[in-house]
Amino acid sequence: MSSPAILDDLYATILSRKGGDPDSSHTARLFHKGRAKIAQKVGEEAVETVIEAIAGTPEKLASESADLLYHLLVLWADAGVQPADVYAILEGRKGVSGIEEKNSRTRA
Ligand SMILES: N=c1c2ncn([C@@H]3O[C@H](COP(=O)(O)OP(=O)(O)OP(=O)(O)O)[C@@H](O)[C@H]3O)c2ncn1[C@@H]1O[C@H](COP(=O)(O)O)[C@@H](O)[C@H]1O
DSSP: OOOHHHHHHHHHHHHTTTTOOOTOHHHHHHHHHOOOHHHHHHHHHHHHHHHHHHHHHHHHHHHHHHHHHHHHHHHHHHHTOOOHHHHHHHHHTTOOHHHHHHHHHHOO
């Protein structure tokens, strides 16, 4: 299965902002502020996504989800995680029931 091209494109754009001008690039500003701030933004966007899921509209949930994905990609880029690393983990889980996987962890 092909990888999500839009996420790969966005990740490449994000990487290109490393060391960039914080006054002209939001991504460069996030890198400049550091991993703790980026992680905090992921947490905030996750909470906003949850709020829209419970009390908002599908359109607002989609918009908050996009903010969350963007900030998660910035976090990956800062921490040296490639999207392909995550895709490989998801691929490896295909066909494995989440319940079975949890039971195997409990038994181990
Ligand atoms: N997808 C996004 C994207 N999603 C959200 N955001 C920005 O994330 C910011 C979130 O705003 P908040 O007020 O929550 O956060 P904040 O301004 O950091 O404020 P504080 O939390 O620090 O108080 C907004 O400025 C949004 O514009 C994004 N900024 C950039 N991108 C993509 O990244 C590309 C490169 O952007 P630049 O690095 O700015 O050139 C863009 O072309 C887009 O494709």
